[in-house]
Amino acid sequence: MTTDAQDQMAILAGALPYLKRYDDQIVVVKYGGHAMGEEESALRFGRDIALLEQVGVNPVVVHGGGPQINAMLKRLNVQSTFVNGLRVTDAQMVDVVEMVLAGTVNKQVAEAITRAGVIAVGISGKDGNLIRARKAERTIRDPETNTEREIDLGFVGEPEQVDTKVLRLLIGADIVPVVAPVGVGPDGQTYNINADTVAGAIAGALGAARLLMLTDVAGVRGPDGVHIPEMTVSDVRAGIEAGWISGGMIPKVETCIYAIERGVQGAVILDGRVPHSVLAELFTPAGPGTLIKP
Numbered sequence: 001m002t003t004d005a006q007d008q009m010a011i012l013a014g015a016l017p018y019l020k021r022y023d024d025q026i027v028v029v030k031y032g033g034h035a036m037g038e039e040e041s042a043l044r045f046g047r048d049i050a051l052l053e054q055v056g057v058n059p060v061v062v063h064g065g066g067p068q069i070n071a072m073l074k075r076l077n078v079q080s081t082f083v084n085g086l087r088v089t090d091a092q093m094v095d096v097v098e099m100v101l102a103g104t105v106n107k108q109v110a111e112a113i114t115r116a117g118v119i120a121v122g123i124s125g126k127d128g129n130l131i132r133a134r135k136a137e138r139t140i141r142d143p144e145t146n147t148e149r150e151i152d153l154g155f156v157g158e159p160e161q162v163d164t165k166v167l168r169l170l171i172g173a174d175i176v177p178v179v180a181p182v183g184v185g186p187d188g189q190t191y192n193i194n195a196d197t198v199a200g201a202i203a204g205a206l207g208a209a210r211l212l213m214l215t216d217v218a219g220v221r222g223p224d225g226v227h228i229p230e231m232t233v234s235d236v237r238a239g240i241e242a243g244w245i246s247g248g249m250i251p252k253v254e255t256c257i258y259a260i261e262r263g264v265q266g267a268v269i270l271d272g273r274v275p276h277s278v279l280a281e282l283f284t285p286a287g288p289g290t291l292i293k294p
Contacts, residue, residue: 025209030199032064046112064195065105102180120176125183128166133157133183133191157191162205200255204262214272219290
């Protein structure tokens with residue numbers, strides 16, 4: 001037997017306890033940003049998700065698509081502005097966002113998974129009444145007067161209610177749901193929703209075993225700059241209060257806390273640019289990301 005074969009057998013044997021842990025469990029994977037990468041990265045991600053399905057895990061993918069939206073807006077000569085990381089979305093822009101997210105990107109992600117040997121179906125939060133949304137409300141502080149004022153983000157929404165019926169039907173049929181982060185209001189209005197927020201809401205509604213947030217960093221770093229492999233919710237809140245969890249990491253850890261408070265067993269922030277990071281996080285003793293637990 002070759003050394004390579006022995007190494008592969010050792011890896012498979014080591015993964016067995018984790019395969020048992022996640023057998024028939026739901027794992028929600030947020031896929032977006034630079035983690036989506038080029039075609040080969042997307043195909044590799046598709047193979048990893050297909051493998052989860054084939055070994056008995058029930059994956060649900062929620063994807064973003066900011067770079068693709070930016071590219072389409074540039075082609076259409078439509079200017080885009082952001083407030084606190086959220087894209088201001090007017091009536092013209094929300095049509096473009098829906099076209100890109102629920103159309104092009106959604107089908108590309110589903111196709112990459114299907115090409116790897118399992119069935120994936122792309123849907124949006126509007127399908128099957130999956131995500132009922134409300135208009136997002138935000139305030140900013142005026143540095144000159146030190147007062148807060150409301151800002152109008154247009155058709156940017158937040159999940160108000162998640163109806164998991166369509167997701168459970170797909171999962172029960174061994175089909176991987178791939179969800180585009182748009183929702184619908186009570187008046188039928190389409191809303192653009194942050195993909196992290198949608199992933200957290202869906203994971204909570206499904207009572208997922210894990211929420212995996214694929215991002216562009218290796219996880220949370222402590223005040224000394226060293227990667228932290230595991231934290232509790234109280235640790236995270238203390239880090240925010242102390243200021244060493246800051247910037248773009250704050251909304252990500254807050255999404256993890258939101259999901260955990262709604263029943264998710266654990267949420268992980270990990271670098272989606274690293275090959276097979278999803279598999280390494282689930283099936284090895286020391287995953288590459290930061291696990292946040294109750």
